[in-house]
Amino acid sequence: MTGIYCVIFNLLANAFCYPSNENTSDKFFYAINALARDLGFDTFDEKIDQELLKEHYTRLFINNPFCETAPLYASFYSSKDNLLMQGARDEAKAFYQRAALEPRFEKEPEDFLPTELYFIAELVKKGDVKLLVEFLHHIIGWFPEFKKRLQGLNPHPYYSILAEITLVILNNLYQEVINEKA
């Protein structure tokens, strides 16, 4: 397991946060595109207006007056009623407690996607393979559903590609740590 995953998951976590100067810089978009290219995906036009991206983020992940959204919370995908704060949130919280870490997004449920991606970066940094395997199992349990839902919402190419590469990278890391354990 290499430190590169730590950087990548911090990047992905940041990319799924609400657009700000930090995650909409040229360098930031270039890095996402570089990952997409290496993983064999299409790239997106890096000249994205931050305000436009905010509009898309709101529409896709927060509230959409035209159709459904793809909420950024694990519970939504793993509970039968599509609710927040269900078992997946408790699971995520328990993982953080085991790692002696406390999420900074205190107003968001613990199963908020950026929080979960940041957590992977933390586990990679700590080299806690056992916990990492368990947590990857947790996130891979819901992320594909999230990706599928997002892709059905006519997402901005940036978010479409971001979801695709995130899933590939999650699976890659999972395979890698499984093999490392074996």
Next chain:
Amino acid sequence: MKRRSFLKLSASACAALAALELNSKGFIPKASATTSSKSKELPGSLGAKEIPSVCEMCFWRCPIVGKIKNGKLVKIEGNPKSPANGPRVCARGNSGVQLLYDPDRIKYPLKRVGERGEGKWTRISWDEALDEVAYNIKKVKQKYGKDALAYFDHGASAEFMREIFKTLGTENYTSEPAFYQCVGPAALAYIKTLGYVTTGTRQYVDMGNAKVIFLVASHIGENVHVSHVREYIQGLQNGAKLIVVDPRFSVAAAKADLYLPIRPGTDTALLLAMMNYIISNNLYDKEFVDNYCTGFDKVKKAAEGCTIKWAAKICDLSADDIKKACHLLAENRPHVSIHPGRHSTWYGKGDTNRHQALAILSALLGAVGVPGGLYFPTPVKKGHVTFGCHEKEAEHPDVSIQDDFYPFASIFGSPTGKIVEATSTGKPYPIKLWGINGVNIIQTIPNPYQTMEAIKKLDFIFCEEILPTETAIWSDIILPGATYLERYDSVYTYDLLTPYLTVRQPVVEPMFEARTPFWIARELAKRIGLECFNYNNEKEFIEEELKGAGLTLAKLNEQGGLVTFKANPYRDRKDFKVNTESGKVQLSIEDFEDEDLNGVPKFIPTPAPPVGYVRLIYGRSPVHTFTRTMNNKWLHNECPENRLWINDTLAKKVGLKDGEEVVLENQDGYRSLPIKLKVTPGIRPDAVYMAHGFGARSKALTKGYKKGASDQFLISRYEDDPFIGASSHRTNFVRIVKGQKVIDLPELSPPPAEIPRFEIRRKGGKS
């Protein structure tokens, strides 16, 4: 096969990543790790931390206990210390959990970025949102004057922001659909007759000790308020006879000893005939009327000529049944509960007089201040808190919306319909900014088409909301309000038969970026430059209120969050006095006469359906609070859509079958969303019925969207109540559209000549 790395990145990708210098900002370290204690945890809500609070799934405010486990609300129960509901909550009370954790919630401040009503938003910061609202309030006030600001409000969440509008000096600082589309006419009638709000938020009617309960279209059982329903059931268990007057065989009608399936719009005729019969046959409480009432002669005169035979014809009822009702009531007086009703803005012109007739009937039977009758509230003492706002009353403009159109409107604020009209026409003065809090006006104020057109003419509109309702979609700025489970409100006192004091307090912290109404109002006031809200937070003023009751928050919580008091609901006749000018019950109301309105009830016929149409009437689902709960998953599962009740004989004549899906078209050509039929003998053939609140048109309400039909979108015309300007909800007519075919409905119970027929002047193809 064992591979060290699956992820092979190019040099350029590695360089790009390295250039970012990203660090994790997601976590902070804790002192020590903890392992999951799940295996030791008790199942379900057992072992949960319990926090007493107050429900807000409807306005009744039942005391509750929130059960918290692992930082999460897992269950809501009634507060066992509450003498009103005890450990019970209704289906809605239970489902507060689902409101709190609804993924559709408004999570962050939002700003409109598309056309108004288009619903394109972007998330913004609280600073930006509040600055924008403050800027627009100041701008509109400066440009058009204080009264160009209007505020639509409902419930506890709206109270603090109302202080801002009041301080800004607008006469339109409160415009509550809770009055103008609900209890306004009833409240006015009882205030003027008995001197207190016998029916407003609550109804002071002692059904638990009644010998007869008389309901005029009160759908108790479908309209669920726990303590009220318990008292009603207690009364029935004790053997009370039940008389139900309703065009529809409601849940209450199913329990009735005497059911009167009245022609819609003729209730006052029935009540006048009952008064006349009771008076002329000396069945009334002469001692009470002579000593404690004024205006008897005027009432007697008004009712003269309103015979049982006449009423039977007007109301399409059996004369014997009407007589039977009179005798049941008279023989059991004074222990008779004549329910004042609520949500009674039905026909416009006669609504206040109809409620006045109910109040008079109670008085004629001596059923005031006695067990089983109407009773008096028991005030519970608490400290008085002011927020340092609006020290002097604002001056009303030369032509005032509150004062100059409806003589008694100012008791309740500014009539909603008049605000909409002024916004559209600029008369009597322009209204250019709306603030909305706690109410989905598009699904509440009749003629939503008119409301949406008015919104287009505003310079600015903002709302404080929990869910992305139709009204939110039309807003320029949406402020995410905390749910009742995430906030403090004022101290609540319950002044009915089991008085108590309690407080709403948060059972969890506000989620996402939702903020409490007090915080929002305080921050907004600062930005507008108002010196308002001299408390830093809710706890400070709650302590002040509790001080007045000899309590502190800690002390109250030690006692389970609720303390009880002794009730004083009844009066000895020798001490009987009410809070009217004369100190007596006013059977005839001079204040009304002074304004050239009927001082005593008069039957004003409401037009009958045009040929081919039937009247649209509405009611409630017992598991929903109108549109507010339609997106609640548990409640949605219980009752996902409404059905259209249609008379079985009528349905058969036009070939309609139970369960079939149809569309309704009203007299103006507006069409509903599809709705399934409930073919039943339990409704008259001149009316169809649906529960209100369904048929959400906001796609962002993912559970409620397009589920059932909205009666609201079929109410494109309304009549004003001349007393306060309340708007009618039962003055629209519909026919059926099945597939592409419009079906005219035959008339099976034609109205008598005394009742005029509604004339369709405009037929359209609107949909």
